[in-house]
Amino acid sequence: MTTPTTTQDMLDERYGRTSTPRRRWTIGLIIAAGVVIAGLFAWMTIANALDDVSADTTGFTVDDARSVTLSFQVTAPIGRTVACVLEAQDEDHGVVGWKVVELPASQTHARAFRETIPTTAEATTGLVNACWVT
Template sequence: MTTQQMLDERYGRTRSPARRWIVGAGIAVAVVLVALFGWMTVSGSLDAVDSDATGFEVVDAHSVVLSFQITAPPGRSVACAIEAQDQEHGVVGWRVVEIPAGESHSQALREVIPTTAEATTGFVNSCWVT
């Protein structure tokens, strides 16, 4: 064995087959983790539903008409919890509205919320894909 080979072996400058295998396995694990993280990010946003209240109208002491818009995946049915509140921010009415699947990405809706007392506002609490 030459002096150069002895020095390379002593200071770890040689590549052993086991070391190459460990590096390759580490790279493979990193690629799998990045792919898994990417898939979790994409799959979480596929079923995302966005909602915006566009207006409300207090009809009388027992009902409010809420106008709102949802943005959901086309072809998927959606449910939304809508609320009416009084002047002190107490919930005086709510209901769950089931919206059938549509072909468009966005839908504008008007729904009546029955109330137990006169409401001062109406809004969409949350929406989800059913």
């Protein structure tokens, strides 16, 4: 005597919804691949954030027609040397002076600096263009 099958069993068999070892293996591989991809994405995001540098211009003084003194703050990874490009601009936002400064490694996360930028004409502003870990 055969055991009666339920309607759900008959529908699963008819439409191929039965669970086979191969299907379980395939689903397991798909899940494992998804976990590995998510882990790699998380690691790349964290690794990029470890070398993140931010800089803020806190003030400037036009010393004379040939120089600007720039005050700025840099937030960088502890123990890493940082380089920054400083700019002086005229009233039309043309660059009239620039300087690359290398800031030594420190045990402090955020530091403040003052640098004088030589100019070719009178500047109206000074700013930090970019900073990066060297």
